[in-house]
Amino acid sequence: MVADASLLAKLSGQKRVKSFLTRAVEGGRAAHAYLFVGAPGSGKLEAAWALAQALLCEDGGCGACDNCMRAARRTHPDVHYYTPESATGYLISQTRELLEDVALAPIRAKHKVYIIDRAEQMRANTANALLKTIEEPPKTVTFILLGTSTDTILPTIVSRCQCVPFRTLPLDESAQTVARATGVDLARCRMAVAVTGGPNAAIGFLKSAERQEARRQMLRAIDMLKRSDEADILLSVRDLLGVIKAPLAELKDAQKAMLDRDSDYLSRGALKQLEDRNKRELTARERSGIMEALACVRSLLRDVLLLVQDDAASIVNEDARDIACRLAEHATCTGIVRAIEAVGDAEHRIARNITPQLTCEVMLFDIRKALLCP
Numbered sequence: 001m002v003a004d005a006s007l008l009a010k011l012s013g014q015k016r017v018k019s020f021l022t023r024a025v026e027g028g029r030a031a032h033a034y035l036f037v038g039a040p041g042s043g044k045l046e047a048a049w050a051l052a053q054a055l056l057c058e059d060g061g062c063g064a065c066d067n068c069m070r071a072a073r074r075t076h077p078d079v080h081y082y083t084p085e086s087a088t089g090y091l092i093s094q095t096r097e098l099l100e101d102v103a104l105a106p107i108r109a110k111h112k113v114y115i116i117d118r119a120e121q122m123r124a125n126t127a128n129a130l131l132k133t134i135e136e137p138p139k140t141v142t143f144i145l146l147g148t149s150t151d152t153i154l155p156t157i158v159s160r161c162q163c164v165p166f167r168t169l170p171l172d173e174s175a176q177t178v179a180r181a182t183g184v185d186l187a188r189c190r191m192a193v194a195v196t197g198g199p200n201a202a203i204g205f206l207k208s209a210e211r212q213e214a215r216r217q218m219l220r221a222i223d224m225l226k227r228s229d230e231a232d233i234l235l236s237v238r239d240l241l242g243v244i245k246a247p248l249a250e251l252k253d254a255q256k257a258m259l260d261r262d263s264d265y266l267s268r269g270a271l272k273q274l275e276d277r278n279k280r281e282l283t284a285r286e287r288s289g290i291m292e293a294l295a296c297v298r299s300l301l302r303d304v305l306l307l308v309q310d311d312a313a314s315i316v317n318e319d320a321r322d323i324a325c326r327l328a329e330h331a332t333c334t335g336i337v338r339a340i341e342a343v344g345d346a347e348h349r350i351a352r353n354i355t356p357q358l359t360c361e362v363m364l365f366d367i368r369k370a371l372l373c374p
Contacts (some may be wrong), residue, residue, distance in 0.1 A: 005063025007050035007072060012177045013169050013199050014043050020164065021047065025054045025061065031162035033134045033143040035119070037150055038166025041174075041197030045117065047166070048144040052079045052113040055142055067109050075254065077107040077262075077274060081115045083284060089121035095129045101273065102133055102141055107262070112141050119145040120152035127154045135160045171316075174199045182206050187318045194299045194316045195292060205292075214243045214289060215296045222297060223323045225368040226330075233368075237360040244289035248282055255281070290356050291347060297367070298343045304328045305336045327371060335370045342366035 008025065011018040017036075024030045034051070036044040053071035054061035056078060062068055070076035080101060084090050098114060106112045116122075122130070134143050134157065143161070150158045171190060177199040178189040184206050192202035195215065205211050221228075221236040228236070255278040263271060300323065303315035307328040315324060331339075346363035350356065 006061030007053045008061050033161040035145045035161035035163045037147050039168045042166035043198050044146045046200040048115045055111050056109040078109045078112045083117045084121045089123050090126045095126045114143050116145045119147040178202045195295050210247045214293050218293045218296050233364050301340050331371045338370035339367040
């Protein structure tokens with residue numbers, strides 16, 4: 001039975017999904033492949049990790065055993081999380097690695113889970129290579145694919161998965177969920193949801209001093225653009241990236257400790273796979289932190305756009321209203337739209353693995369030009 005301490009029991013905002021997955025786990029009827037579809041921020045990834053935890057736990061998700069704790073920290077070696085490593089989608093080498101890993105036995109648990117994020121970015125050759133494995137995986141393997149819509153994923157993939165739709169959560173509803181879980185005031189919860197895209201991610205954001213400091217650093221950099229020279233902008237980006245990378249040192253130490261502990265009974269090949277996966281995880285975490293900082297800028301600029309049209313407008317970043325008002329004093333709607341486009345350009349550069357330092361520097365220069373020279 002799924003325990004109250006499990007990730008599955010804590011899923012919020014998607015009651016039908018929670019009920020459906022809980023019944024499947026408790027009844028031993030979990031499918032071999034799922035396709036979670038819904039808008040960004042609807043909680044698909046959180047649900048995927050929750051289901052993975054329940055499948056790896058011998059008690060269906062007790063929330064307290066070693067397997068559950070590792071899954072909750074997203075460090076379990078038998079949960080493999082994939083995201084596109086190319087700007088145009090998944091690489092064939094990623095598919096090859098996945099197929100080779102499927103044939104290996106689990107490392108710590110009796111089950112293995114493969115979470116494939118942004119499944120719509122699987123190219124035809126990549127998806128076709130996975131078809132047979134997804135249709136008939138080993139009994140100890142479960143696939144969870146995440147996408148925005150079944151219309152954007154190959155029909156052959158969709159037909160081989162149990163589709164689970166996620167509804168779009170209104171901002172205020174998500175904020176209320178976060179407020180109940182954290183005790184934080186509603187205004188700050190609205191900001192956290194707007195930045196992170198969903199209630200579970202927002203809860204994590206509000207519990208992280210480092211992530212909130214990264215937001216403060218980014219908003220401060222935007223606020224200072226009017227009086228910043230080139231050296232000031234370069235320094236602010238360096239400080240921002242330092243804050244984003246700080247928590248990764250602890251993760252890196254934890255990864256090394258796990259490798260040292262497991263090295264005695266793992267083959268050289270398995271250790272190499274874990275090392276490669278750890279490197280990808282560090283890169284993905286850094287990229288996620290940068291994307292979150294960019295989301296903070298986008299959210300602030302949208303508030304500025306509202307204030308340009310109505311200086312008494314209700315905004316998401318109420319704690320930064322003074323910054324938004326200062327920016328709105330001299331900005332135009334056209335300039336703000338161009339500034340928001342600069343954020344989008346930065347997101348595309350990060351997705352293409354362009355250096356974060358250079359990407360953020362270019363974005364800040366572009367935003368300054370858009371806001372001050374509309």
